[in-house]
Amino acid sequence: MTGLALTTTLGIGGAPAIGAVDGTLTAADDRRGKPDRASTDNKDHEGKAKKDKRRSTPVPCSADALIAAITLANARGGAVLDLAKDCTYLLTAAQNGAGLPAITSPVTLNGKNTTITRAAAAPLFRIITVDIGGNLTLNHLKVTGGQTTPADPGGGGILVNTGGTATINHNTITGNIAIFGGGISNNGTTTVKHSTISHNTATLSAGGGIQSTGLLKVTHSQVDANNSRTSGGGIAVVGGTFGIAHSTITANQSAQDGGGLVASPGAGTVTDTRIMQNTARFGGGAFFGVGGGPFTLRNVTVAGNAATDGGGGGLGVNPNTPLVIEDSTIKNNTAIFGGGGILQQGNTVLRRTEVTGNQAGSEGGGIDNDAAGTLTLFSTKVVKNTAVTDGGGIFNVVGGTVELNTATGTTVAKNRPNNCVNVTGCPG
Numbered sequence: 001m002t003g004l005a006l007t008t009t010l011g012i013g014g015a016p017a018i019g020a021v022d023g024t025l026t027a028a029d030d031r032r033g034k035p036d037r038a039s040t041d042n043k044d045h046e047g048k049a050k051k052d053k054r055r056s057t058p059v060p061c062s063a064d065a066l067i068a069a070i071t072l073a074n075a076r077g078g079a080v081l082d083l084a085k086d087c088t089y090l091l092t093a094a095q096n097g098a099g100l101p102a103i104t105s106p107v108t109l110n111g112k113n114t115t116i117t118r119a120a121a122a123p124l125f126r127i128i129t130v131d132i133g134g135n136l137t138l139n140h141l142k143v144t145g146g147q148t149t150p151a152d153p154g155g156g157g158i159l160v161n162t163g164g165t166a167t168i169n170h171n172t173i174t175g176n177i178a179i180f181g182g183g184i185s186n187n188g189t190t191t192v193k194h195s196t197i198s199h200n201t202a203t204l205s206a207g208g209g210i211q212s213t214g215l216l217k218v219t220h221s222q223v224d225a226n227n228s229r230t231s232g233g234g235i236a237v238v239g240g241t242f243g244i245a246h247s248t249i250t251a252n253q254s255a256q257d258g259g260g261l262v263a264s265p266g267a268g269t270v271t272d273t274r275i276m277q278n279t280a281r282f283g284g285g286a287f288f289g290v291g292g293g294p295f296t297l298r299n300v301t302v303a304g305n306a307a308t309d310g311g312g313g314g315l316g317v318n319p320n321t322p323l324v325i326e327d328s329t330i331k332n333n334t335a336i337f338g339g340g341g342i343l344q345q346g347n348t349v350l351r352r353t354e355v356t357g358n359q360a361g362s363e364g365g366g367i368d369n370d371a372a373g374t375l376t377l378f379s380t381k382v383v384k385n386t387a388v389t390d391g392g393g394i395f396n397v398v399g400g401t402v403e404l405n406t407a408t409g410t411t412v413a414k415n416r417p418n419n420c421v422n423v424t425g426c427p428g
Contacts, residue, residue: 055080056080056081056082056110057069057079057080057081057082058081058082058084059081059082059083059084060084061084061087061088061089062089063089063090063091063092063099066081066083066089066100066116067095067100067101069081070100070101070103070107071101073105073107074101074102074103074104074105074107076105077105077106078105078106078107078135079105079107079108080107080108080110081107081108081109081110082110083109083110083111083112083114083141084114085111085112085113085114086112086113086114087114087115088114088115088116088117089114089115089116089117090117090118090119091116091117091118091119091122091125091127092118092119092122093122093123094123094125095125096129097125097126097129097148097149097152097159098125098126098127098128098129098159099116099118099122099125099126099127099128099146100116100127100128100129102129102130102131102134103128103129103130103131103134103135103136103164104131104132104133104134105133105134105135106134106135106137107134107135107136107137108136108137108138108139109136109137109138109139109141110139110140111138111139111140111141111142112140113140114140114141114142115141115142115143115144116128116141116142116143116144117142117143117144117145117146118145118146118147119145120145124147124148124149125146125147125148125149126146126147126148126152126155126156126157126158126159126176126178127143127144127145127146127156127157127158127176128143128157128158128159129155129158129159129161130158130159130160130161130164130165130166130188131161131163131164132161132162132163132164133163133164134164134165135164135165135166136160136164136165136166136167137166137167137169138166138167138168138169138171139169139170139171140169140170140171141171141172142171142172142173142174143157143158143171143172143173143174143176144157144172144173144174144175144176145175145176146158146176146177146178147176147177147178148177148178148179150179153178153179153180153204153205154178154179154180154181154185154187154211155178155181155183155184155185155186155211156176156177156178156181156182156183156200156201157173157176157182157183157184157200158173158183158184158185159181159184159185159187160184160185160186160187160188160189160190160214161187161188162187162188162214163188164187164188164189165188165189165190166184166186166188166189166190166191167190167191167193168184168190168191168192168193168195169193169194169195170193170194170195171195171196172195172196172198173195173196173197173198173200173209174196174197174198174199174200175199175200176200176201177200177201177203178200178201178202178203179202179203179204179205180202180204180205180206180207180211180236181202181206181207181210181211181212181236182200182201182202182203182207182208182209182226182227182228183197183200183208183209183210183226184197184209184210184211184212185207185210185211185212186210186211186212186213186214186215186216187212187213187214188214188215189214189215190210190212190214190215190216190217191216191217191218191219192210192216192217192218192219192221193219193220193221194219194220194221195221195222196221196222196224197209197210197221197222197223197224197226197234198222198223198224198225198226199224199225199226200226200227201226201227201228202226202227202228202229202230202232202236203229204229204230205228205229205230205231206228206230206231206232206236206238206262207228207231207232207235207236207238208226208227208228208232208233208234208236208252208253208254209223209226209233209234209235209252210223210234210235210236211232211235211236211238212235212236212237212238212239212240212242212266213238213239213240214239214240215240215241215242216235216237216240216241216242216243216268217242217243217244218235218242218243218244218245218247219243219244219245219246219247220245220246220247221247221248222247222248222250223235223247223248223249223250223252223260224248224249224250224251224252225250225251225252226252226253227252227253227254228252228253228254228255228256229255230254230255230256230257231254231256231257231258231262231264231280231287232254232257232258232261232262232287233252233253233254233258233259233260233278233279233280234249234252234259234260234261234278235249235260235261235262236258236261236262236263237261237262237263237264237266237268237292238264238265238266239265239266240266241266241267241268242263242266242267242268242269243268243269243270243271244261244268244269244270244271244273245269245270245271245272245273246271246272246273247273247274248273248274248276249261249273249274249275249276249278249286250274250275250276250277250278251276251277251278252278252279253278253279253280254278254279254280254281255280255281256280256281256282257280257281257282257283257287257289257316258280258282258283258286258287258316259278259279259280259283259284259285259286259305259306260275260276260278260284260285260286260305261275261285261286261287262283262286262287262288262289263286263287263288263289263292263295264287264288264289264290264291264292264318264321265289265290265291265292265293266292267292267293267294267295268295268296269295269296269297269298270286270295270296270297270298270300271296271297271298271299271300272298272299272300273299273300273301274300274301274303275300275301275302275303275305275314276301276302276303276304276305277303277304277305278305278306279305279306279307279308280307280308281307281308281309281310282307282309282310282311282312282316282343283307283312283315283316283343284305284306284307284308284312284313284314284333284334284335285302285305285313285314285315285333286302286314286315286316287312287315287316287317287318288315288316288317288318288321288323288346289318289321290318290319290320290321291320292321293321293322293323293346294322294323294324295321295322295323295324296323296324296325296326297323297324297325297326297328298325298326298327298328299326299327299328300325300328300329301328301329301331302314302315302328302329302330302331302333302341303329303330303331303332303333304332304333305333305334306333306334306335307333307334307335307336307337307339307343308336309336310335310336310337310343311335311336311337311338311339311343311360311364311368312335312338312339312342312343312368313333313334313335313339313340313341313358313359313360314330314333314340314341314342314358315330315341315342315343315344316339316342316343317342317343317344317345317346317348317373318345318346319345319346319370319372319373320346320347320372321345321346321347322346322347322348323346323347323348323349324348324349324351325348325349325350325351325353326350326351326352326353327351327352327353328353328354329353329354329356330342330353330354330355330356330358331354331355331356331357331358332356332357332358333358333359334358334359334360334361335358335359335360335361336361337360337361337362338360338361338362338363338364338368338395339360339364339367339368340358340359340360340364340365340366340385340386340387341355341358341365341366341367341385342355342366342367342368343364343368343370344367344368344369344370344373344375345370345372345373346372346373346374347373347374348373348374348375348376349376349377349378350375350376350377350378350380351378351379351380352378352379352380353380353381354380354381354383355367355380355381355382355383355385356381356382356383356384356385357384357385358385358386359385359386359387360385360386360387360388361388362387362388362389363387363389363390363391363395363421364387364391364394364395365385365386365387365391365392365393365415365416366382366385366392366393366394366412366415367382367393367394367395368391368394368395368397369394369395369396369397369400369401369402370397370400371397371398371399371400372399372400373397373400373401374400374401375394375396375400375401375402375403376402376403376405377402377403377404377405377410378405378408378410379405379408379409379410380409380410380411381410381411381412381413382394382410382411382412382413382415382419383411383412383413383414383415384414384415385415385416386415386416387415387416387417390417390418390421391418391420391421392415392416392417392418392419393412393413393415393418393419393420393426394412394419394420394421394423394426395420395421395422396420396421396422396423397422398422400422402422402423402424402426404423404424404425404426406425412426412427413427
């Protein structure tokens with residue numbers, strides 16, 4: 001079987017890892033574009049939205065005016081800045097690697113159809129850096145055109161350094177380029193809400209859309225059509241903790257692992273999310289690697305993804321990696337080799353999940369369980385999957401462990417050319 005080893009480039013540029021972080025991240029509202037009901041952020045004790053009591057300051061449609069306003073805000077301990085409506089702030093020079101002064105205090109930038117971008121003829125630099133002590137909130141802005149250099153490689157659009165915090169709310173982060181973290185590189189704490197992260201590129205390493213070593217939360221957002229030279233075309237978690245909820249991760253590409261999402265190491269949960277039409281060599285939809293976990297997918301659709309030169313069309317799981325999949329659907333994914341739906345070398349548990357319509361170019365149309373793998377199914381259906389050689393439903397390599405738990409309602413049926421190979425209690 002072709003292995004699933006991650007490329008060493010996931011160590012991305014020496015980006016600092018953050019310490020252990022509580023990984024319980026949830027979103028309470030499954031309606032896109034609606035606020036999380038359970039969230040108390042910016043609400044009083046009656047649940048009403050609180051207004052920022054700081055007086056806002058209008059910023060004319062001038063890059064120099066915006067730079068001056070942020071400089072003054074940092075000096076005065078923070079500010080709320082209302083950027084000009086329908087304005088493009090065109091940045092022409094770098095401020096320590098970024099087009100704007102580094103954020104070192106609580107700063108809110110409010111826009112109305114407002115864009116912040118690097119001028120096409122300007123030297124290469126990212127748009128925004130958030131340093132230690134900085135707390136940046138972006139509302140209704142477009143951040144585009146940032147591009148980093150090898151000397152300062154991470155975060156083409158936004159870089160959040162260790163000790164910094166960013167909240168990306170109703171924004172579009174698009175068309176940015178970096179060595180890693182094309183759209184956003186997060187080493188601190190970053191929350192992305194009701195936003196679109198699209199068409200960003202990581203040119204030499206991981207995280208076309210977002211790269212994170214810190215604490216990352218993505219809710220009610222779209223991570224679409226990003227590209228990575230190595231791993232995590234959409235999102236690359238390379239340490240720390242993540243939570244993704246009520247979002248879409250679609251049409252991203254990676255040259256190596258995890259077209260939509262890669263997590264190695266790190267720990268986190270994906271809930272109420274669609275991972276669709278992503279491509280990579282291994283783990284077309286998502287890839288969970290060595291040294292990471294636990295990982296949980298709950299009420300997730302993994303569909304139409306492709307492993308173009310390896311296994312795990314929908315999902316790839318490396319050895320010693322714990323993954324739980326609950327109340328989910330894994331369908332219509334394809335792999336050039338084994339594991340059209342899942343290529344499994346770790347410790348994966350499926351509960352109340354359907355694996356259907358997946359195709360493998362060799363064995364394991366639905367699931368390919370490696371000799372190092374332990375696969376446990378409860379109340380799960382593996383149906384109508386296809387393998388070219390063997391194990392249309394489940395192919396278990398000798399030495400691997402598969403427990404169907406048929407008493408719970410697990411069904412393996414209508415797979416081609418057969419249902420199972422080396423799986424106790426499964427019809428052939």
